[in-house]
Amino acid sequence: MNTILIIDDDDQLRASFDKLLVEEGYAVRSAVSGEEGxxxxxxxxPDLVILDMRLPGMNGLETFHKIHGIEPKLPVIMMTAYSTTETAIEATKSGAFDYILKPFDIPEMLTVINQALEAGRFMxxxxxxxxxxxxxxxxxxxxKSKPMQEVYKAIGRVSATDTTVLIRGDSGTGKELAARAIYQHSHRADKPFIVINCVAIPESLLESELFGYEKGAFTGAAFRRVGKIEQASGGTVFLDEIGDMPLSIQAKILRLLQEKNIERLGGRETIPTDVRIIAATNRDLEAALADGRFREDLYYRLKVVTILLPRLCERRSDIPLLTEYFLSRYASELGMDNPGIVSEAKAVLDNYPWPGNIRELANTIQRILIFNRGSPISREDITQAISGASAGRDGDPNLVxxxxxxxxxxxLTSEYKDNLFDSCMDHYAAIxxxxxxxxxxxNRSQTAKLLGLSRPTLHSKINKFHLKLETSVKKEPS
Ligand SMILES: Nc1ncnc2c1ncn2[C@@H]1O[C@H](COP(=O)(O)OP(=O)(O)OP(=O)(O)O)[C@@H](O)[C@H]1O
Ligand SMILES: [Mg+2]
Incomplete structure (x- = not known):
């Protein structure tokens, strides 16, 4: 369970934070001053600190510097009122994860908390x-397979350098894991590691997220904002799903790689920037190039050092090891004994094509552990779990x-067709x-994991659909 430390002298605010975050499944500690914190x-x-800018005694910025000095990788979110925004910006420039303006928008704040915790975990x-x-x-x-030995060697070789690395491979082959390994083994390991997922962030926000903006750069830009690249100064930026990055932003990334500087949106100042870029994609970049969706100059610049992650079906000899790893890992996460697996069941795992690669294997094992509650995993458990997932993927006309x-x-034939698509999706999502x-x-955190949703997303959907926990837990699992 993640622990969050709140430092704020406002009793009421601490109490409401405490209530909200405990409900979200976090452990909360709180302090009334920087000294106490x-x-x-x-x-x-703790795993995260949420720190008010204005504090009695040692102020927020000083407290931040002290915390950052002791634990440079501990994420800190600053809370600020309009009057202290400039100082909060200073803090983000020196490595605070982000700042949030009072009064808070709760879902937005939960999202930032979630991102900060993930960033902390990655680092x-x-x-x-x-x-x-x-x-x-x-x-x-x-x-232990041959293709993986090649991957380890490549990670070892590039970790020691500052070169840009492109990690390629199908979905679920471990690209993100490889990026983290490169960072952890590099000489920048004690500096920030910032992950930007180019598809998860809407195009309109991606540019300002990466490069920041000056006050007045666009309607709504009431304050300067420091972008993630500037924040990562001295460290590493992981551009995930770079194959989906809009062309206009590709041009700016190319400039960063070539000239080692950036400009904030609406700004004239050229900011020298020392970051190491690791990029990843599961896209066919050559096809994107041919369609004009990816810049040729950026492509050549990126591909100099490429690490290709093999598909799971290209390294079947690793399936038993991976199975053993996920069984013991997820069993302990779920607080149960490892139930073990019978040998005919192993044979099914060995022969399945695994189109979703390691992620699919991991999810399959996790799902089976949750459903079968302790008895050794049988051949049927596995065929059921696999066929359920592939029916969903291939659209097989089964009963469901x-x-x-x-x-x-x-x-479709009813009279009420307003927002038909969204309301049908919501209907199914609620079930x-x-x-x-x-x-x-x-348990919300297990539920989020099971569904592959972030906790804030799950939280907002539970609210949106008015799902009552009491009624849903009474139901017998079928
Ligand atoms: N070699 C491995 N050993 C153990 N776990 C692995 C390995 N490769 C991947 N995983 C696990 O599989 C899951 C998917 O890996 P990851 O997120 O790195 O894939 P990806 O290549 O980034 O996929 P996508 O293209 O969909 O983003 C993660 O839970 C990761 O921890
Ligand atoms: Mg990934």
Missing amino acids: LKMMQGNS RSPIDMDVTPDQASHDAIIG DQKIREWARKA LISEALAITGG
Whole structure:
């Protein structure tokens, strides 16, 4: 469970934060001053600090510098009123994760908290490479096969340098893990590691997220904002899904790589920028090039050092090791004993094509563990889990699909067709979420994991659909 330390002298604010964050499944500690907060951190560091700018005694900025001096990788979110925004910006320039303006928009704040925790985890949790499952004490890259040995060698070679690296491979092959491993083993490992997912951020926001903006750069830009690249100064920026980056931003990234500087939106100042870029994509960049969706100059610049992650079906000999790793890891995360797996079941895993690669294997094992609650994993458990997932993917007309089709037809022919698509999707999403809540006994963080949603997204959907926990947990899991 993640622990969040709140430092604020406002009793009411601390109390409402406490309530909200505990509900979201976080452990919360709070302090009324910078001095008290620092004392609390001794020997027992939280995963995130949320710090008010205006504090009695040591002020927010000083407190931030002290915290950052002791634990440079601990993410800190500053809370600021309009009057202290400039100082909050100073803090982000020196490495605070972000700042939020009072009064808060709760879903937005939960999103920032989630991002900050993930950033902290990425920076702080090391990646074990080329280990056996029982040696893996942290996140690990597992695999002994020849193609993986090549990957380890490549990671080793590039880690020691400052060169730009392009990581390629199908979805779920471990590109993000490889990027983290390069960072962890580089001489920038004690500096920030900032992840930008080029598809998760809407195009209109991506540019300002990366490069920041000056006050007045566009309507709504009431203050200067420091972009993620500037914030990562001295560190590493991971541009995930770079194959989906809009052309206009590709041009700016090229300039960053060539000239090592950036400009904030609406700004004239050229800001020298020392960051190492790691990029990843599962796209066919050559096709994107041919269609004019990807710049040729950027492509050649990026591909000089490429690491290609093999598909799982190209390294089948690793399936047993990976299975063992995910079984023990997820069993312990779910607080259960590792139930083990019978040998005929292993054979099914060995022979399945795994189009979703390692992510699919990991998800399959996690799903089976949740459903079968402790008995050794059988051949049937696996065929069921796999066929359920592939039916969803291939659209096989099985019974479930037929029911959904009937229901869709009814909706399409009904009189009420306002927002038909969205309301049908919501209808289905609400069922899915309430079933997931029932399976996890209402545990939101397990539910989010099970559904592959972030906690803030799950939270906002639960609110949107007015899902009542009491009613959903009473239902018998089918
Ligand atoms: N070699 C490996 N050993 C252990 N776990 C792995 C390995 N490769 C991938 N994983 C796990 O599989 C999941 C997917 O990996 P990751 O997110 O790195 O894939 P990706 O290539 O970035 O996929 P996408 O293109 O969809 O973003 C993660 O949970 C990751 O921890
Ligand atoms: Mg990825």
